[in-house]
Amino acid sequence: MTPSPVSDLGGFLKEQRQQAQLSLRQLAERSGISNPYLSQIERGLKKPSGEILQALAKGLRISAEQLYVHAGLLDADPSGGERSALDVRTAIRADPLLTDRQRGVLLDLYASFVDDEPMRSS
Amino acid sequence: MTPSPVSDLGGFLKEQRQQAQLSLRQLAERSGISNPYLSQIERGLKKPSGEILQALAKGLRISAEQLYVHAGLLDADPSGGERSALDVRTAIRADPLLTDRQRGVLLDLYASFVDDEPMRSS
DNA sequence: GCATCTTGCTAACTGCAGCAAGCATACTGT
DNA sequence: ACAGTATGCTTGCTGCAGTTAGCAAGATGC
Structure with a gap:
């Protein structure tokens, strides 16, 4: 996983969380996942499944597609x-x-x- | 997981594979996954990650998004x-x-x- | 007929996703 | 001061994704 801003899922998640003014525990609770696991994801230590990404998108009130892009599961621009x-x-x-x-x-x-x-x- | 055609990933995968006239082992090899695992996925015994779905889409020469839809990771296109x-x-x-x-x-x-x-x- | 190959599947195994319990630090109220 | 709360993180654990080794049945060629 290259640390470039486009593909850095953890950094993007942390940024979105802070923009929403949520603590790590608050987002974890809203998303229905454990807070240590969220911490590990943000720090790039663990690689979450699509279901976890869906749950996090829901907790952050953003589209899951956006997270899939950062996780490398979807292309940002489908043209080509x-x-x-x-x-x-x-x-x-x-x-x-x-x-x-x-x-x-x-x-x-x-x-x-x-x-x-x-x-x-x- | 309801057995409806829209959400039945395994059934859809098997259908696509047969349409492409590939054996289970051929698709597994083209996709870079193990053939027993592909068998388990097709029979609904295992639930693959996004990366595996990407690999299968590549092997089937179809879009990964289509598989994500069947796996419940994306909503189907709402048009008719x-x-x-x-x-x-x-x-x-x-x-x-x-x-x-x-x-x-x-x-x-x-x-x-x-x-x-x-x-x-x- | 037999030997070989192909096919889909079973069983045992390993590594890691995701969790619960709990730690260390900072902050708040009395 | 102390007790309670909030915060992000560490550690150990369990379940399951995904693999390898191999089986049984069918197909093919001699």
């Missing part, structure tokens, strides 16, 4: 060339108007256009 | 079904990895699956 490839696949797979077979055909065709490795043929 | 059709078209049009010709082929194919009227060629 490589992300677009994932969007097409994601959109096809999520489309309720397509049958499974149609979905497979579209995905295969897309893969043949974009990938070096097409999907395995049955 | 009609939006899905726009998403696939939008995603294809915006994809920088596709040539104009490939884009046209994909859009026409999609339209033939979903619409009665194929896209008019420009």
Whole structure:
């Protein structure tokens, strides 16, 4: 975990907590986690799960996504060339108007256009 | 964890894996996790961390956000079904990895699956 | 037929997330 | 002064995430 401001979850948590004028114990109680554990997270000694991050976001009255970004679970800005490839696949797979077979055909065709490795043929 | 399709991570993972025509071991290897663990996740016996979900998304070539939604770490996109059709078209049009010709082929194919009227060629 | 490989799973194990109990220090009220 | 409270942290513990070693069954090639 690099100590850069963007990815420093603990530092960000401490900053948000202080901005909300909450003690470590108050935030821990509001979030439903133990205060020693919160202390360890803020000091970068422990690495919390997504559920703990959700609980902390709730206690801080901020979005969980913000904490996921600092924890490295989400990208800050989703734009970018490589992300677009994932969007097409994601959109096809999520489309309720397509049958499974149609979905497979579209995905295969897309893969043949974009990938070096097409999907395995049955 | 309710067994509804929206929140059933294991079922969703298995479905995506089968759609991608990967064996359990192939996906585990592509994702960099152990195959018994993947088996346990698919059967709902274990609850993976965000990092494992990221790795699985990478192995499946889908967005991690989709898996977070199924794992209950993110809310699903609040827009409705009609939006899905726009998403696939939008995603294809915006994809920088596709040539104009490939884009046209994909859009026409999609339209033939979903619409009665194929896209008019420009 | 047999040998080999693939597949999904079981069982035992290790490391760490997250907790409870409690410490040391600072602050407040009498 | 002292007692009580608040604060952030230390320590030891438990449960579970995630792994390795290996099993049973099915598939494949000779």
